[in-house]
Amino acid sequence: MPYLLLSLAACFWGGNYVIGHLLVAEVNPIVLSAARWVFTALLLMTLYFRQVTEQWPVMKKSFGTIVFLALCGQVLFPLTLYIGLQYTTSLNAAIYMSTTPALVLLINKFFFKERISARNIAGVILSTVGVIWLVSQGDMINARVFAHLNQGDFWTMGSALSWAVYCAFLRIKPREVKGNAFVAVSALLGAIVLIPVLALELIRNGMPGWNSYANTGVVTGLAYLVIFPSWLSYLLWNKGISAIGATRGEIYSHLIPLSGGLFSVMFLHVALHSYHLVSALVIMCGIALCSRPSAKKARSSTWREKRVN
Incomplete structure (x- = not known):
């Protein structure tokens, strides 16, 4: 079941x-975020106000942790991505996103002293090769995709880093704080942080033409971003x-x-090639x-089940 949840979230x-x-292409990225x-x-x-109020005493005790996670996951990750997508392609952004499992491994190793198994390392390397094969369109020795780095590339690199930090440090969230309440409070904190950022942007660059935002495409796209x-x-996740x-x-x-590429084929009519299938x-x-438990863990789990039975 956890694997299905993670797969849906990623899609x-x-x-x-x-x-x-x-x-x-139509909306200021800060306004969008x-x-x-x-x-x-x-x-x-x-939806979850009652759960938030019930769990608020627990969340207050670890409020700094929740704020830190919200800054990484709800503020920095999407904001830097949207800013970067103004200047670089979603292809490059996908490349940088593919580095996050390796970054999480490093964070877990050096911050949490976690032992990394050879199977996890091999799985990360293999799936990273698959992503690079996808974004290089099956020509991994062709470095032209990296030839024109600009500020968008660095913004999206920051997006990948902030996501890796969020995922690695998610373990410090108290288990007593349930998912619905945690996501609701994180969203609220994200909004609270971004509103003054938006105000500064409007003061500096003036008010945008709000009428241009009130079209079906923008409203539908925003609804997708909110719900999914x-x-x-x-x-x-x-x-x-x-x-x-x-x-x-x-x-x-x-x-x-990978799912972004499939959606591009389905909705943006991008041609499907053999490298999509290989990747x-x-x-x-x-x-x-990576998903298979080690033999040692499997034996340990089986032994515990036998003891219980």
């Missing part, structure tokens, strides 16, 4: 790359990571560029390698 975020790339989290906060606080990447993805851990779970982030197979093999 919803894959849509975020496509929808986000389309929206930043602020609107996304303001509407998400309104929705989630309406902002609500369901975070909820499902947090539950999945809590169940199997960041090291094994983060490998599923490789489904984000999908390699990525899934890497995920399967």
Whole structure:
């Protein structure tokens, strides 16, 4: 079940790359990020207000931790992505996103002293190769995709780093804080942080033409961002990571560029090529390698079950 939750979350975020790339052509990325989290906060606080009030005493004790996670996951990750997508392609952004499992491994190793198994390392390497095969269109020795780095590339690198930090440090969230309340409060904190950022942007560059935002495409795209990447993805991802851990779970982030590519084929009419199919197979093999428990853990689990029975 955790693997299904992580897969769905990653697919919803894959849509975020496509929808986000389309929206930043019309909407200021800071306006987009602020609107996304303001509407998400309104929705989630309406749905989960009772759970938030019940768990507020527990959340108050670890409020600094929740603020830190919200800054990384709800503010920095999408904001830097949307800013970067103004200047670089979603292809490059996907490349940088594919580095997050390796970054999580390093964070877990050096900050949490976690032992990294050879199987996890092999799975990360294999699925990373699959992503690079995808974004290089089957020509991995061709470095032209990296030839024109600009500020957008550095913004999206920052997006990948902030996501890796969020996933790695999600373990410090108290288990007593349930998923619905945590996501709702995180969305509210994201909105609170982004509103003054939006105010500074409007003071500096003036008010945008709001009428140009009030069209079906922008409204529909924003609705997708609120419901899927902002609500369901975070909820499902947090539950999945809590169940199997960041090291094994983060490998599923490789489904984000893969699903983004599939959505591009389905909705943007991008041609489907053989390298899409090859990369999908390699990525899934890497995920399967990381998802399998070690023989030692499997024996330990079986032994515990026999003792219980």
